[in-house]
Amino acid sequence: MSDLEVRQLRYFVAVAEELHFGRAADRLGMAQPPLSRAIRTLERHLDVRLLERTTRRVELTPAGEALLRDARTALDAVAAADRRARNAGRPAPSLRLALKADYDAGLLPLILAAYQPHEAALPVELTLGGRGDQDPALRDGRADVAILPAPFDRHGLDSEPLLTEPRLVAMAAGDPLAARASLRLADLAGRSLPDGTFADMEGRPSGREGAGMSPPRGARSWDLAQIFNLVELGDIIWFLPVSLARRYPRPGIAYRTVADLAPSELHIAWPRDCRSRPVAAFVDAAMTVAAASFPRIDGRPRMTG
Template identity: 45%
Template sequence: METRELRYFVAVAEELHFGRAAQRLGIAQPPLSRAISQLERRLGAALFQRTSRSVTLTEAGTVLLHEGRAALDAVEAAEHRARRAALAAAGEPSIVLATKAGASSQLLAKLLHAYAAEPGSVRVDVVLCGPGEQERLLRNGRVDVAILHQPFDDTAGFDTEELLTEGQFAVLPAGHVLTTSKDLHLNDLADVPDLPAPRWPGPDGTYMPGPGPEVQSHTQLLQLISLGRTLMVALDSCRSQLRDDVVAVPVVDAPAVTTVIAWPPHSRIRAVADLVRTSLCL
């Protein structure tokens, strides 16, 4: 199976529409349809159920989508890591670390400062991500190491070390009726008519429908909270970043969040190993 065929298949499987998939791939629809049909003949299995109104995945298609995404991530990861290895060999060593914007900021600052003081340390480029984005970047090789948060981020397939476990609190507009409580429960935040939950973009950049405001950054979210448009639940360690026009209230039944440092198990990058070792000494 060729990489090109997998890319074609994944595009159709994610869009569930041949026209949109062709537009996304930048090709005409007829050759895309032919490529998918050829792939199905070679596999001896239908990947899609097609009607005049809809396209849905078969069981075989669902399996191939899961495996195909992993395979494409592996190919992309190999390309990115080979390029960085070439740069390192040319005397420009560096590693790339991904972390969720606004989360674990103090921990990250301590880690980078401690690692920079280590003999043989290299430049660490930091990528600030939206929710869940750092996991995807680590899987496709765009970054070498990431700060992830369990149970929200999927760490399956990565090597990890635990760094910190903490509780969560609600961030609310100053003066809101909920801020008069000493603590809150998740049910208290589930349906607050005047503070609908914010909506973050998905991997394709689109937003799920809903009443909450569309947000793209932690800074934007905090401003919307201060304006009384939404709320959020955040890690205890984020308190130091809060503005004066918002209020933090503990959420007593929110799950504890464990911050981990994660890297691919097959990584042979010495700087990643050194960074992980440094993180365990904080």
């Protein structure tokens, strides 16, 4: 049996995700009849039925569900290989670093300074994004290495912790709770975080770990200034790393400790099985800088409050 073609997988994924041949054809920019023929050809090729079709609906068979999972992975791998090869083949290749602006605990300038003298170093190209954009960029080939806060999807990645630091709560300076030097999560019951979850549910199954560091739902383009403005107005509170709070002192915002709030972990991550010398040099520089910049507790760099 001959190998599957990328085109066949792309056609199948579109139909499997839309569960509608017309919508899938529109998504692919093609007519519906040739798409239907392509799916029938793929089923004959595999000698299995992938889709159950009626006049009213399209459904995946067990074989179709299995192929969809693997097809997505295969297409992601092909796209990543394409992007990495194009970057490596450029006249002036770069090391593409994914991160969220200001989520580097102040380490980035020191890391870059430690990395550049290495014989394998390449010019560093920053790939900035919102919270949660860094690990997908590593998997799909848009980035070679990432500095990112936990938690993140570790599938297909290797990583090392750089720093653990306390988180604080940011609230309006006029908030009655701001009169207290230290709080507990229970004191924040009913207060909303930027993503709409309740502050006292932080870290629980019904909440999202690290929710306060995530962009608001439906508003991933919100920047720090917008979030700070909402905090100043008393509309929300926000959990953020102490290093970020130190960068943004604002008279309208009070930063307070929360005794039972989990700390923030900053990691460096790269694609699993990566054999790039520039990536290895960057990881080594990052870990060396983190270890030299902060005392080590329990085997890892840790910032005190």
